Amino acid sequence: MPVAAYLHLSIGQIQLSSADFYNALFNYNDSETGQLLVREFRFPRLVMAIVAGSSLAIAGMLMQTLFNNPLAGPYVLGINSGASLAVALGTLSGISFFSSNFGLIGLALIGALVFGFIVLGFSLFVRNSLSLLLVGIMIGSFTSAITSLLQTISSADSLKVFTIWGMGSLQQVELSQLGIITLFFIIGLFLSFFLIKPLNALVLGENASLLLGIPVKNLRVIIIIITALLAGLVTAFCGPIAFVGLAIPNLCKMLFKTQQHLVLLLGNILLGALFLISCDILVQGLEPFILVPINVITSIVGAPFVIFIILKRLA
């Protein structure tokens, strides 16, 4: 992890010395280009990679245990597209508040929450896990279509804001935003630790957990709120990032071979961050030649892995 973080910080078109890094954080001087680069670009980007990777992986783990479905995740079940739709509605409306930091994050959280509850609502009627996935995918397609429709009828200026956001990247985050991002992340993370016990019981199924004294109804709502918080936060600042929430929790189960959610939670935090840092190192490495959105890299790596999981289950 520290190695990956170091690599992530040091890769880029301009070589920086370790003194630059140290000074940028503890002894900042804004006339030095090296320090400026670290403080304004590389450090926020690294923090964002850690926050986004961990958040999406935790959100995926929560949804997979809640729906008892290894193929569930914030992206597959339409939580991300809900956040996207809300952001699109807000930014394309041309109201300037919605283009600000708080506007964006607020919209994304509300969108994620609303769509989280829509999926939860469907899950109460659609008991079959495959059908629930299909419903989620349809919700996702439907919302994407609405989002596209909104784009065609909006003004050029607001379209630009939205398109840049929709590309999905870790480098749009500024130092000044890190505070609020970290705050939301820590809240989501903190709350997740209180879910360990109910999640462990939920592995037995909803009825069995109820009989062990777990308040399943409230639990469902709390899990959706935390998932929406984590996934919405990431979507707000990085745009949609696919497959992290789907692939990493499965990878954790394969590596740690346990249903103990304390281990899985820690594993997802670590591997989620590591995965996204690695993907972003790749993005940065390719930057001199082509500009690749992070979403493309996570999909190229994540999609084959998910197919592998499905095949392994059939075997």
Next chain:
Amino acid sequence: MIRFNKAQIGYQQPLLFIDQMELNAGHIYVLIGANGKGKTTLLKSINGLQDLVSGEIELDKKLTSTLNHRDLSNLVAFVSSKFDGIEHLKVYDYIALGRTPYTNLFGRLSAQDHVQVSRAIKTLGIDYLSDKLTTEISDGERQLCAIARALAQETPIITLDEPTAFLDYANRVKVLTMLKTLAFEHQKCIVLSSHDIDICLEMNLPVLYIDLTSNQLIQTNKTCKSTLLQNCFGI
């Protein structure tokens, strides 16, 4: 331990009527009835998963309607007819989930919890399974694990919905004998539904049967197979 008072069991329409009945600790009761007569619904009602149409059930002198799931988890445990095993979940950890009502906010097992889990494992004689995965053992072994989990929950009442349905003859006898011993030695009140009429009668277990025509639940200690078949199934 379990007391019924003019209870009407069912979803919206009553399926099954229990006027007055008391089931005691130290006994195992076999629930017999035709399909769709409300055996599972009765077990659900005892577990607080299904409200009564009318009337009341008392568990350990407390009305189920006044208890929440947290309270119920200290009174009654439930074993379903089939436990398919869960990926990456070890037998010991599975049985330890029976301690969920007693563990702290983060689900950490205390020394006392480990003692109870080990005791349950020893009682069921499945020490050799505890390090295995729940997915790599047989159906019969899994059913014993499920009973051990219910035992680890330390409830005075254990209910089982057709616990022997998917087992071979030898395992059926083994599970039922085990349950009979449990009820007696641990002073539990055990209620299980079953279609293994022959084995249950041979073991002299008290029977609760659902009368085919009146839909009444009737308790009987001495009955012969032909009367039971006549009353329950009309054959």
